[in-house]
Structures are given as C-alpha cells and as structure tokens.
Amino acid sequence: MATIYEVAALAGVSPATVSRVFNGQNVSAEKAKRVREAARSLSFTPSRVARTLRMQSSEVIALVIPDIENPFFTSMARGVEDVAQAAGYSVVLCNSDEDHGKEARYLDIAISANMAGVILAAAGDNCDLSGLIERKRPVVAVDRSPHGFDIDAVTVENRAGGRAATTALQKQGFQRIACITGPRDVETATQRADGWRDAVRPTGPVEERYLKYADFRVDGGHKAMHELLEMAEPPDAVFVANNLMGVGALQVLSPRVGTAPAMGMAVFGDLPFAAMAPMAITVIPLPARHLGVTAAKLLLDRINGDDQPPRTIVLRNHAA
Amino acid sequence: MATIYEVAALAGVSPATVSRVFNGQNVSAEKAKRVREAARSLSFTPSRVARTLRMQSSEVIALVIPDIENPFFTSMARGVEDVAQAAGYSVVLCNSDEDHGKEARYLDIAISANMAGVILAAAGDNCDLSGLIERKRPVVAVDRSPHGFDIDAVTVENRAGGRAATTALQKQGFQRIACITGPRDVETATQRADGWRDAVRPTGPVEERYLKYADFRVDGGHKAMHELLEMAEPPDAVFVANNLMGVGALQVLSPRVGTAPAMGMAVFGDLPFAAMAPMAITVIPLPARHLGVTAAKLLLDRINGDDQPPRTIVLRNHAA
C-alpha cells in the first residue's frame, strides 16, 4: 500500500510536494509530472483515513434509515444520493432496523469516523443526538423528527394526509372506518392516526377499538387486519398508515375479494410496485425521493457553514 | 471533541493507560475507575479514524450492490448485516446504481478507508478488483462473479433455474416461449438465457428473436414485454430473468387479462410483495437472504486469516 512518502522518494521530492500535487496547489510542471508518474507506477491511493484524521472531516455522509426493505426509504435514499454525489460526497447507508441500539451505534460511528453529516430517519422519537450536536456535526431529520432537539427536519403532512385518506373512504360511503398505524413512539404513526380521528369525529364517537397500533411492517399490517376482521362488529373500511402494512392488509383482503363484502381501503404512501391489487385502493402519495433530495440539500448547506436557525420543511403529499 | 489526552490529563494518567482501559488490558482497578469517570464526564468517544490509521484496519465492511431499490438486494443486505453485526462488524451499504464509475469509487473508498473487507454484487463482469487484491483486502463476490479475478464467490444455479422455469412453461402447454434477460455483460443474465435455450432447443430451433436483452429494471421489463407483444408472431409465454423486470412485464400483461389470450409467465426470483398478480406465475425462488449470509460468513473467515484457495459456493434455488 503505497504511501505519500514512497511516492515522494521515487519522484525525488518531499511528501509536502506530493500532497500539493494532488490538492491542486502550485507545483512546478516538471515536478508535478514526476509525481504523477511515480504515483501511477506505485498505484498510489491516498489514505482517506490519514487525510480525515488531519482534516477532521471527511466527504462522507451517513444516511440512517429504519428499514432498508421498505421501498419508501430506499427511494428516499436515491434522492439523497443523487444530491450528495453531485456535490462530491459519498453516502453510506445504515440500516437501523427500527432498533434503537443499532441506531445509536451508527450515530456513534458517524461521529468517530468524522463524517461530514448525518441524515436520520429515526427509529423512534427518543433518540440521543447530543453527541452529534455537541460536536457540531450537522444532522437533518427526515420523515420523523426526534423530540427534544432543535434541528433541521423535512417531513410530510401526516395529519392532513391521514384526514384526507379517511375522508376519501367516507365519500365512498363507508361508515365504520378502522385505522392501522405504526408504533406509539413514532411521530408519523400518531400524527396519521390523529388525522383519522379528525375525519371520523364529526360522524360520531371515535371508536378507539378500531385503532390498531402495529409496527410499520408487512407482518404487522397482516396481523392487525386479521384482528379487525375477527371483531364482533368488523369495520367496513380501513385506513392503513404506511405502505408495507398496506401490503400486509392486502394479503388478507385479496383472497376475500368476490366472496366477502367489499372492504374499502386507503393507504398512506405509495404501494410498492402496485397497480396489481384486485380492489380499488385510495393512495395518499408520498414524495419519498423529494424528501431525500430536500434533506440532502439542507445538510449540504449546513456542512458548508450555513448557521441560520433550524428549519422544518413540510412537503405536500403530492405525487412527485 | 474530547481526546484521549484530555481524558488522561483529567484522570492524572498517561494516554497509554487510557487506551489500555478501553482495550481491556491490565490496569489497576483504581486508575481504571478514574479513567472511566473522566471519560464519562468529558463524554469521550474514541476516534475511529485515529484508531483505524494506527491499526491499519477497521471493523467496517462494505456491501456494494447495483440497485438499492431491488428487494432482492436489500434482502441480501439484511443477511449480510445480521451475520456481520453478530461478529461485531458494521456494514455500510453502497449503491452503485449499475454504474461502473460509482462502483469503482466505492471500491476506492473501501481501500482508502481501510475497511476490513468488501462484499460485491458487481454492476458488470469487467470490474477492477486489482486495487483490493494488491492490498490483500478480502473481497467476496455475490450473485455475480467478476471475470479475471480468482476470488470467493456465492452464486445461484442460474442456468439450471432458467431451464427449470422454461420447462415449467412448456409443461403448461406453451409453445412459443420468449425470454427477457438482463444486460449482455452481466453473468447472471447470460446464464439464465442459456438455461432458456437449453429448454427450448429440444423442441425446435432456438428463436433468438424471442430473446430480449433488457436492464434488470422495471422499465426495461415493461419495454421488452411491449416489444414482444408487438411482434408479427408474438410468443405465447415469457420467461423473465429477474424480479423487477417481472414486475414490468406484469404491468403490461395485467390489464390484458381476460381480454387477450392468456400468456404464460415464469420469473427468476421472488416477485416483491407478490401474491397479488391476476394470473398464475411460475416463480423460481431465490435465496436472497441466504446469499448474503453465506457471503458474509465467507468474508469473515477471510478477515480472520483463512487463506485456503478461493471457493465458489453455488446455492440451490430453494425457498429459504
């Protein structure tokens, strides 16, 4: 593993000069040429580790997401990547798997690897960003914004979207609308459920037994849907608060199409590779990619020294 | 950002002692306690960068995949992660986006960041691993194995799977079976097409016009399916060589169900969130997660000094 010293020795110059060649500083044409040749012949790759240690920062940003198997987050990741790459930054993806421990470990790595910044879709409301903040590493929250830290955030209109989805079901004539949402300690889950309550309240008492807290995953949606169907008086429609649980619910409902009374269904967030469901579904589209793009721009601004007070950007739930 | 020196000063010991405390070496109980307290009160996080520079390796492994939006690869990633985490390694995901340039950049980062190893699902057959190999960094190829480098690889039975899928269609009575496969420079694409040829040949001349090379993505499958349907004598069934193109083909075929003559369809790899297609589809299941698990184990072995000759492990296409 060739080092800058070996290159310097071969080219007959000092290490400082080699460094200058690679960082575009003034070096005489002739020495620059010798250095480049030496570097090539040794297949020299400058050590990012040494560079990062000296510079106290690297051109890598961490994107921490709770579920790498959810197309919503991967689509967001693509948005982040495109912006970051264009600005010369690399993105490393960290999958926290909805696990606070893993998440904390990745945040630790971001700190101790001197990463330039972090974009975080937190596993829960209570995550500890104090380490990053103390060290003045920029953090942008996306999709979900953690409690207790005043940082940049990019979110969507969760409550309004939940309301809109439920209202759409009402307009279709459904009377007993249930709601399957995510974990209680995740902001997007409670806000979307609040939207459901908003829409249901004017039509009568809010039936909390029609509200199921699940885990934002396929199996959770599956299980919750089953529970709803097994109730004494089952709902006639359901608002599902994210895409994967929507898939889970569909797995339950699809086989019943034609045999059981039709159920209404609305989903918050685009169904993955959809267009194949055997029933009409109301979808509140989610600008996943755009969330990523916006968060990445925000983060890059901070990295470049922008220090205005933290902003929260709320995107509309329009299709991109 | 507290350093080991500040901790040492506060605890009244030398930096060496602080290091020893955190690395489980012999230190008197009393000094160890002082060090821990000092570390806590300064919220000290040891710099991975400095550590990595000195140790010449880190506990991070890179997983480079060509398409983060393909559930096959994310499922594989989960397998890798689970094994790596259990062994104390962190995984960073790098999305090469089927782009050789980005891929090369990520491999460079793996080298210059002193990562412990790389698991690579290459964007194409011709990727340059010489940098990693020269520096003796372990690399494991997964799903696809690059040409010209003798390294560990974990693959599936592509040709046999392609043959099985096509044969299944024949057994269902289809006569003119087309094939939609991936790029010419991707091994899995050509091997699966070879399997198709194997099955078709005994029944008559291999109609190469029924073979479409696409890009392993939804849109590519969509476009290829369209082209097939517009032929003078369209096929009556299609074998699609990966999951996403299968989705694309389905997008074309689904609306025709009931109106046009039934088409047969077989797909190599599990359809994402499937079970919702309006037609029978033969699926050759792909042990995505298991691929990841196996690759990770192989890589960990290498990292731990195993230096037997490179192995290629071929997994069966059984459901996990």
Added chain:
DNA sequence: GTTGACGGTGAAATCGATTTCTGACAGGGT
C-alpha cells in the same frame, strides 16, 4: 541597488489513537 512580493519547496508539527520499550516495584523461590 535596495525593497517587497510572490512562486516554489522542504522540514517538521499535527491530527488521536495504539503499541513497543523501558523502568519501577512487589512477591516468591532458593
């Protein structure tokens, strides 16, 4: 002809850990 500015260069300090080397000291065996 002196002064100043400026481009080019190398020596050496620096980033923050780990690790070798070395010495101090305690305890056990003869």
Added chain:
DNA sequence: ACCCTGTCAGAAATCGATTTCACCGTCAAC
C-alpha cells in the same frame, strides 16, 4: 540477601496524510 518473574504505567514512536513556517530565488517597482 539475591535473582527471577510478573504487573503496572509512562515516554515516545508510529500510522499517512495536510499545513505551517522558513527559506531561496526571481522579478518588478521605486
């Protein structure tokens, strides 16, 4: 009393870049 072994701990070297500082020429200005 002496030697040997072993534990504990600090000083200093090390990893490989970047960057400051100092110095040397050269050239233009006055």
